[in-house]
Amino acid sequence: MSVPYPPAQGPYGPAPIHIDPQELRPGRVWYIVGALVLVCAFVTALVGFVFSMFSTVALPxxxxxxxxxxxxxxxxxxxxxxxxxxxxxxxxxxxxxxxxxxxxxxxxxxxxxxxxxxxxxxxxxxxxxxxxxxxxxxxxxxxxxxxxxxxxxxxIGDGGAGFARGLLSSFLWALGAPLLGMAIGLPILIVTGTRRSRHKRRLMTERRQWPHGGPHPA
Missing domain, CATH: 2.60.120 (Jelly Rolls)
Incomplete structure (x- = not known):
């Protein structure tokens, strides 16, 4: 039979439990991945919009x-x-x-x-x-x-139809790329934050019960 150690005590009650952020899973690198997806999506949207609009309205x-x-x-x-x-x-x-x-x-x-x-x-x-x-x-x-x-x-290609397609393409770049980036990047950020928060709560619960890192031998 084994019994847990009693919680560690400070001068004013139980000592606060410290969780090193590096212990949490998934790692913080996924925050960087999610942020990069969003940044790349907006940069792509800007470049695509400018290039498409310039190609459409430029003098042939x-x-x-x-x-x-x-x-x-x-x-x-x-x-x-x-x-x-x-x-x-x-x-x-x-x-x-x-x-x-x-x-x-x-x-x-x-x-x-x-x-x-x-x-x-x-x-x-x-x-x-x-x-x-x-x-x-x-x-x-x-x-x-x-x-x-x-x-x-x-x-001028096929005239007005081609001009309209060029304008539509510009707005698709401006709207489609950011929406795609948010559809991929935001879930990565949300899932990473949620899972790290759950992991932190689990570690805190474990360390309240076993503050010395494991069960006390009988």
Missing amino acids: DFEARANAGEEVVFTVDETDFQLGLYASPTGDQGMCSLVLPDGTEERFGWPGYSHYVEVGGERWELVGSRGIGEAGEYTLTCEAEPGVDTFAVAD
Whole structure:
């Protein structure tokens, strides 16, 4: 038969029980893991949002550029995309026409969405678009007062749908990554704190009963 030692006594009653945090399980490293998951999620969200938004609203590379009253010839190698017409600083789609590879002349239509960018001291605004269905040489002709307006054309993908997808992608980065990080990181922090607290209470209970670390031999 064995009996426990009596609780250790201090001058004012039972001595306080000290639990070294390093004894508790799971280890504190899991707090670091949970915190890193949250930090990485928010950093990823910020980087993804900025990159996606910049890619969506940035000025596309121009296929050709012409001053008002000029015409410029350019070659298209791919098909099935929207050719956007940009104007700087002002203008509209009615000022320009596009000569197709077969020699026919077509006007630009309304682009379906608004897009303007200020870069290098210039302000460019999307004022028209037209679908490209065949490869070959195209000629851009713009009628306006020379020296006032400048026009340029660029590949804008599938137009408004692609622009909307880009904006949606930006907001998915901004919302999705933090939510995923919280779904993983917060449970790690909560479970770690809960289990360490339970472990501490269990150790304190044991040491109140066996303050010298084990049963007294009979």
